[in-house]
Amino acid sequence: MRRKVTPYNLTFEPILLKELCVDCGISQSRIGKELDLSRPLINLALNRNYLPRECSNFKPKVEAIIRNDKKAMKWLIERKLKVEDIWTTLGKELRNQTPAGTGAKTWNTRHQPVMVPGDPEKLIIKEEVEMLSQEVMKYFKIFRNPFIDDIQKDSDIFMSEEHRYIEAAMIDAARHGGFLAVIGEVGSGKSVMRRRVVEQLKRDGDVIVIFPQMIDKTRVNAASICDAIVMDLSEQRPAMRLEAKTRQVHRLLLERAKQGFRSALIIEEAHDLHTNTLKYLKRFYELEDGYRKLLGIILVGQTELKNLLDETRHIDMREVIRRIQTAEIKGLNGNTKDYLVLKFKRIGAKVEDIFEEDAFAAFSRRLTTMDRQNRTVSHAYPLIVNNYAVRAMNMAYELGMPKVTEGIVMKIESSESL
Template identity: 65%
Template sequence: MISTDAKKQFKLFRDPFIDDIQKDADVYMSDEARYVQAAMLDAANHSGFLAVVGEVGSGKSVMRRKVIEQLKRDGTTLVIYPQMIDKSKVSVASLCQAIIRDISSEQPKGSPEDKSRQVQRLLLDRTKNNYRSCLILEEAHDLTIPTLKHLKRFYELEDGYKKLLGIILIGQPELKEKFDEARHVNMREVIRRVQVVEMGSLNGNLRDYLATKFKRVGVRIEDIFDEEAFKALDRRLTSTARDGKTKVSHAYPLHVNNYTARALNLAQEMGEPRVTAEIIEAI
């Protein structure tokens, strides 16, 4: 968090990283982020089966919100968004209940057979009326293997050649590990059907990202950052992989936000008018 004194020094009347997404224009979109968005919209609008994987703070939830808002504006695809907090408890029954409640005003039937038939009937009715339905599950890395396997059954619901339900899973890298066929051979029928896309870092786009964040609070990034500071921040958020050669960027939005706040605070404490490479290195 940026301190009050640092805000005064850098003429920040509000923190650019708190409650910072109010509309689509506030979302920084790199080429990679646009690809993820396009993949999510395609899965939603054409009944695909997609897993979006990213580290903590990589922007997965922001992208989910952006996609859902786009689908609302388009008006042809209805999002089913299960509210169960503990995703490890998600089951076939709870998914059926979420689908029924989100696409209709009906109450879920009592027996598993009746509930399954109800789900299929409601999805079929929407498809016949030229509407789509998409199930979006966040924190999907917490889903159990049996639940992931059962998602294939939902994906296979169809009317002739038309799929009745798109599925988008959003989770941390542990979700990708669950789609490793070498580790989970009993998951192969799911693994071979799901498309996995990854939310990458801001590597190469760090300056543009920060410029967007500060512009929305009325401040020019060049007024508070030396150009060399961006390079230093990029180095600071880069590590070397286990092979000793491959460089791995950890410049995810949340990490960048936190480092930037610390840099502004330190610059104020040191009496520096701008954030320099030396201040970044001193964090």
């Protein structure tokens, strides 16, 4: 007897639309609601290239949804794709993928900007470093780009009073079983500070640093944290079951504490952690030997982490939020000149030979915005200051100016807005 053909008998062949939805946070429920279709039918369309009979002009209507979604259109443009390409068949690696975030509330929280720019057209926000041409370096009589491969030792790191405070807070949390979140924008120096703290702890030799290596932090869970602790504290193989893993972790932490060592768990890209994982971290934090905490925890992440730790948005996270201390890395405003002095000094150049004094104040003005409470906010993070300085030097060369002036800094064109 021939088996009746149904949509569920169709071959599993996810289409490009599914990858787009996963990356851009477009849920199947949202598409179904806009088209007045059930979620299972949308699931069949994404995973088996099935066109629901219940909706005439299904493809044009879905394409209209995508065209009205700015994030989705940006996703397509970045990949040089057209809207019509969303029906292309993909491989099976997307079988269990869900949209980034965990539900609409978390998705919106993760992607809500913390600051509102005062004048976004005057900000250059680039994750990659701007380049100085050989002609520009020759023009200013420097032999190296001061912002490329610029940290070789501790003395190459600019540390303001605020940076030193956060560094001390991280070391204290590692040594005394604290629970700390270090938050900063892209390019604010979070990873540099983390490396500096880890090197300091290694030199002191009294703290064992546990550093989970999983690249995709959205997949970090209680079991993987247990595995990281076991592997970094011993040569043992992690147990298979979670209960056995937990007992193994507790036993190893007790053993290292009796040997005179403290243990510190440091997680980078912590803004990608699932809210359930943050709750599990509280359980790890509560592991004790009498009154003594066995594990210090330091989370390092972008400003989305600040939103995740906002009790007004995540009331179910209050038991974690009320126990965690936060330290936010601010911009360099007030220290911009000192920062650039250090960068040029390490390549044997004097900053005053390249920049006029009024240029430093101009950098601060260009990189200051207002937040929702009408308070001034500095965006003068190291990476952004580097980009501004390079672009200003390039413009000074093009204009034939001997130094970068206030006027040049104010005329820099933005390639990306905040």
